[in-house]
Amino acid sequence: MKHNPIIVALDFNSAEQALSLVDRLSPSNCRLKVGKELFSACGPSLVRQLVDRNFDVFLDLKYHDIPNTVSRALRVVADLGVWMVNIHASGGMAMMSQARETLDSLGGVRPLLVGVTVLTSLGREDLQQLGTDIEPAEQVRRLAQLCAQAGLDGVVCSAAEARQLRSELPAEFCLVTPGIRRPQDASGDQKRVFGPVEAIENGSDYLVVGRPITQAESPPEALQEFNSALAGFAESIG
Numbered sequence: 001m002k003h004n005p006i007i008v009a010l011d012f013n014s015a016e017q018a019l020s021l022v023d024r025l026s027p028s029n030c031r032l033k034v035g036k037e038l039f040s041a042c043g044p045s046l047v048r049q050l051v052d053r054n055f056d057v058f059l060d061l062k063y064h065d066i067p068n069t070v071s072r073a074l075r076v077v078a079d080l081g082v083w084m085v086n087i088h089a090s091g092g093m094a095m096m097s098q099a100r101e102t103l104d105s106l107g108g109v110r111p112l113l114v115g116v117t118v119l120t121s122l123g124r125e126d127l128q129q130l131g132t133d134i135e136p137a138e139q140v141r142r143l144a145q146l147c148a149q150a151g152l153d154g155v156v157c158s159a160a161e162a163r164q165l166r167s168e169l170p171a172e173f174c175l176v177t178p179g180i181r182r183p184q185d186a187s188g189d190q191k192r193v194f195g196p197v198e199a200i201e202n203g204s205d206y207l208v209v210g211r212p213i214t215q216a217e218s219p220p221e222a223l224q225e226f227n228s229a230l231a232g233f234a235e236s237i238g
């Protein structure tokens, strides 16, 4: 199991809200995710503040554009000092491999580069409308293989997909999984949710957790519960 696997999703629209939560968390027991909402509201300066507080930051902007544009954006992102960034696998092999080469060329510690395969909001019919006449799970497998071939470090995937992907992809290829809940948590708009231990057992490396922590009465206690469950599991498997 990876060290410090919980990534708290800062799904807020202001720096005040995000920082008042972050003030109660520590980089030694979680990482942070900044997505499109918070980034659109606060921009790179907030990301810098989080990095300056020694948090590993996953910048979840899901880049999808021509290879040159994505690579140029990634140069800027790398300069922010983020730990992880993602791009859409459907941008194609050339875009993904150029993205990886660009990050490698910068020297120093580069951000991990992970792929987004099929958005979990898309079903069989949606894919068909988009001209892809196969099951979403099959398309996920194809795109995850393409990500690995392009030299990406991993993919974002559900815990349901993790078991299959883990068995087909290199051990060092990391699986980043949202849709994580404790038994007492509301699933919200997530269609299928998994417990933290279940997701790790399926082969996930990092777990993205939003509302169960950010909306908890005590976010630090909620985070502690997730970490304790994972520590208990790690001990049980030695």
Ligand code: C5P
Residues within 6 Å of the ligand: 009, 011, 035, 119, 120, 121, 156, 178, 179, 180, 188, 190, 208, 209, 210, 211, 212
């Ligand atoms: O609040 P919750 O735990 O459901 O938040 C999950 C986070 O993971 C959100 O930031 C959401 O955008 C992100 N995510 C997701 N499903 C995906 C990809 C990302 O829930 N397939």
